[in-house]
Amino acid sequence: MKKAAVIGAGSWGTALSMVLADNGHEVKLWTRSQEHAESIQQTGKNLRYLSGVELPSSIQATSSIQEAVSGSEFVIVVVPTKAMREVLPMLKDFLEKDAVIVHASKGIEPETHLRISEIIAEEVGDRPVACISGPSHAEEVCKRQPTTITSSSIHTEIAEQVQDLFMNQSFRVYTNPDLIGVEIGGSLKNIIAIGSGMTSGLGFGDNARAALMTRGLAEISRLGVKLGANPLTFSGLSGLGDLIVTCTSFHSRNWRAGNMIGKGMSVSQVEAEMGMVVEGVRTTKAAFQLSKKLGVDMPITKELFEVLFEDKDVEKAVNALMGRVKKKEVEGLMSGFDKMNNNDPLDHFEP
Numbered sequence: 028m029k030k031a032a033v034i035g036a037g038s039w040g041t042a043l044s045m046v047l048a049d050n051g052h053e054v055k056l057w058t059r060s061q062e063h064a065e066s067i068q069q070t071g072k073n074l075r076y077l078s079g080v081e082l083p084s085s086i087q088a089t090s091s092i093q094e095a096v097s098g099s100e101f102v103i104v105v106v107p108t109k110a111m112r113e114v115l116p117m118l119k120d121f122l123e124k125d126a127v128i129v130h131a132s133k134g135i136e137p138e139t140h141l142r143i144s145e146i147i148a149e150e151v152g153d154r155p156v157a158c159i160s161g162p163s164h165a166e167e168v169c170k171r172q173p174t175t176i177t178s179s180s181i182h183t184e185i186a187e188q189v190q191d192l193f194m195n196q197s198f199r200v201y202t203n204p205d206l207i208g209v210e211i212g213g214s215l216k217n218i219i220a221i222g223s224g225m226t227s228g229l230g231f232g233d234n235a236r237a238a239l240m241t242r243g244l245a246e247i248s249r250l251g252v253k254l255g256a257n258p259l260t261f262s263g264l265s266g267l268g269d270l271i272v273t274c275t276s277f278h279s280r281n282w283r284a285g286n287m288i289g290k291g292m293s294v295s296q297v298e299a300e301m302g303m304v305v306e307g308v309r310t311t312k313a314a315f316q317l318s319k320k321l322g323v324d325m326p327i328t329k330e331l332f333e334v335l336f337e338d339k340d341v342e343k344a345v346n347a348l349m350g351r352v353k354k355k356e357v358e359g360l361m362s363g364f365d366k367m368n369n370n371d372p373l374d375h376f377e378p
C-alpha cells in the first residue's frame with residue numbers, strides 16, 4: 028500500500044484516484060475549493076465532473092494541499108496545463124524528500140514551449156518525474172473498462188514504480204523511457220482532435236477524418252523527432268493510440284469543441300459552453316510557434332492556429348490544406364528513423 032496525493036479533482040484526477048483506491052493505496056484527492064471537497068466527502072461522488080459515478084469510500088477529498096501532499100510517496104498532478112504554474116509552487120514546500128511527481132496532463136506551454144515535465148523542473152527543482160499518457164477517457168476508466176496507458180520517465184525505475192502503482196486488471200500500464208515523445212504525442216493529438224471534430228461539424232465523413240489523423244500523426248512525429256523523440260513512440264499508446272481515441276470519440280472535449288466550431292460557433296463561445304478544459308486550443312498556439320522556431324512543416328497545425336486565433340473561416344482552412352503543392356508521402360514520414368540505433372524498427376516493440 029502506498030500513499031498518494033492526486034492534485035486536481037476534475038474528471039481525470041477523479042478517475043485516476045479511483046484506480047489508485049482500487050489498488051488499495053491511500054488516496055488524498057485535492058480540490059481547489061473547500062466546497063467541492065465537502066461535496067465529494069458528503070455524497071461519495073464528484074457531481075461536477077463525473078456525476079453518475081460512485082467513488083470508492085477510501086478516497087479522502089481535501090482542499091488543503093498540505094494535507095494532501097505531506098506524507099505522500101507519489102504526487103499525481105492532474106490540473107490543466109495553464110494551471111501548472113499556479114499549483115506547483117503551492118505544493119512544493121510540502122513534498123517529501125523522495126516523493127515521485129507524476130503528471131497526467133496533456134499540453135505544451137505557449138511562449139516557453141515547455142513540456143509539463145520541464146515546467147515541473149522549473150517550479151519544483153530537480154526531482155524524479157514521470158508522465159502517464161495514453162488513450163484513456165475518464166468516463167470509461169471510472170467504469171473500469173479495459174484501458175492501456177504508458178508510464179514514462181527518463182529514470183527506468185521511476186517509470187516502473189509508477190507502472191506498479193497504477194496497474195490492475197482493467198488498467199494496463201506499459202513503460203517507455205522516451206519522455207519527450209510521450210509528452211509530445213499526448214499533447215499534440217489534441218490539436219488534431221479539434222480538427223477531426225471540425226471535419227464532422229462541416230459534414231465531412233470518414234475519409235476526411237482518416238486523412239487528418241494520418242497526416243496529423245506525420246506532423247506530430249516530425250516535430251517530436253526534431254525535439255529528440257524516438258519516432259516509434261508515435262505509433263504507440265501515447266501517440267497513435269491516443270490520437271485514435273480522441274479523434275473518434277464524443278467523450279473528447281477537444282473533438283466536441285472542434286465539432287461546434289465546424290458548425291459555426293466561435294472559439295470563446297465553445298470554451299464557455301464546455302465548462303471543462305480544452306487543452307488543444309493553447310497547445311495549437313504553442314505547437315505553431317514551435318514549428319516556426321524549429322522550421323518544421325506542420326500544415327494542419329498552421330491552419331488550425333489561423334482558425335482558432337486569427338478568425339480564419341474553417342472551409343478556407345480545408346481548401347488551403349487540400350490545395351497544397353503535390354508531395355511525396357513516405358519520405359517526410361520516414362525522416363527521423365535514422366535517429367534509431369537499430370535498423371529494424373520492429374525490434375523496438377516488446378511482444
Ligand SMILES: NC(=O)C1=CN([C@@H]2O[C@H](COP(=O)(O)OP(=O)(O)OC[C@H]3O[C@@H](n4cnc5c(N)ncnc54)[C@H](O)[C@@H]3O)[C@@H](O)[C@H]2O)C=CC1
Pocket residue numbers: 035036037038039040059076105106107108109110113114131132133134163164165166302303304306
Ligand atoms: N478527462 C480525461 O479523460 C483526460 C484528461 N487528461 C488531461 O488531464 C488534465 C486535466 O483534465 P481534466 O481532469 O479532464 O479537466 P477538467 O476540466 O475535468 O478538470 C480540471 C480540474 O482542474 C482544476 N483547476 C482548473 N484550474 C485550476 C487552477 N488554476 N488551480 C487549481 N486547480 C485548477 C479544476 O478545478 C478541476 O478540478 C488535462 O491536461 C487533460 O488533457 C488526460 C487524459 C484523460
Ligand SMILES: O=C(CO)COP(=O)(O)O
Pocket residue numbers: 133161162163164165217220269272273278279280281282304305306
Ligand atoms: O486525452 C484524453 C483521452 O486520452 C481526453 O481527451 P479530451 O481532453 O479531448 O477529452
